Amino acid sequence: MLRKREQLKGHLDLLLLSVLAQRPAHGYEVIGMLRDRSDGEFDLPEGTVYPALHRLEELGLVDSRWSDDSGRRRRVYAINGAGIAALAERRAEWTGFATGVNAVLGWTS
């Protein structure tokens, strides 16, 4: 479990950008979307998503604002133009990397 979490942390930015590319969401929704889309495979301590979201905001890849829509104040994050470009770039990197790894694993199996 620990090894899986460490692997996940290395790709968390890519995953978060991908989730936010679907629609703007607050941290609790982001965690839920991550869990649902990975069929429960990605199960980090939920609080770890916030440092990552703040880091993405500091890097200028997402924007955030407070929302009171459902009666409770929540910080809603939305991917911006720079974030979409970064997502495309990282997705291409990941795809290339995963293709290479799969090719090697297929060769040895």
Place this chain on the structure above:
Amino acid sequence: MTDHDPIDRYLHRLLAELRGRTGEPRRVVEEAEGHLRDAQAELVAGGVEPGEAAERAVRAFGDARLIARQFTDVRSATVVVKDLVGAAIVLSAVGLCAIALSGLLALGAGRAWGTTFVAGDAADVTYTTTRCADFAEYAPGATSCEAAAAAHHADEVVVYRTAMVVPGLALAVLAWRRRRRLGPDGFAALPEGFVPIVGATVFGLAGAGLGVLGLGALSTGASHGAGQWLSGAVVSLAVAAAFGWQVLDVLRLRVSWGALRPSGPAGLGR
């Protein structure tokens, strides 16, 4: 808010761990509270008892120290530099306004005890005829060259010092705008109490130094020029005392988390 609520207890712990790690600890705590209350509500809707639901929500969120440590990585050198610039703006604004205030105090001292007390030259200073004529032209009512020189110097002390109110207020406006934008966490990337501690130290040392110069001038018996130093010393020490009071506030906050509640985020303030 109750101390028995696991979510409130967790948020207090998280806030304590976040201080000095991120520029916006209250924002993080507020986000965490929204998350935890959402998670608790979802569990309660699924049939879990509220207390147990809160415990589970907190466990799923992760250890407060672990989460806070990750915010340390988020905090960039830029945030620290920005906070240092903000602190410099506040301290400079206070310093310049204090200089202006000391100018007014020097003006009052001149009216009360004469311009020689404020800025009179030492007894062994001599003047050339030309210089003396210049002073006499500046202060035609003066009865001696020394008195004319003292009037000239005292006016310089008052005018130059009070003029500092212009840049002082300009910086104060900048500091006020920054505080309005960032709120009370505007210096959170710096050690707690950084501004008041630096302010109390700098103004305390300045006040002590100016006081020594003033008392030194008084000890000559003639008190020539003592007023310009003592006016600065009085204002500096008053500002140092004000900052010192803030330092005490910071220390009191450290020992009593309860004092944070009125200004804290929603959950902490309830």
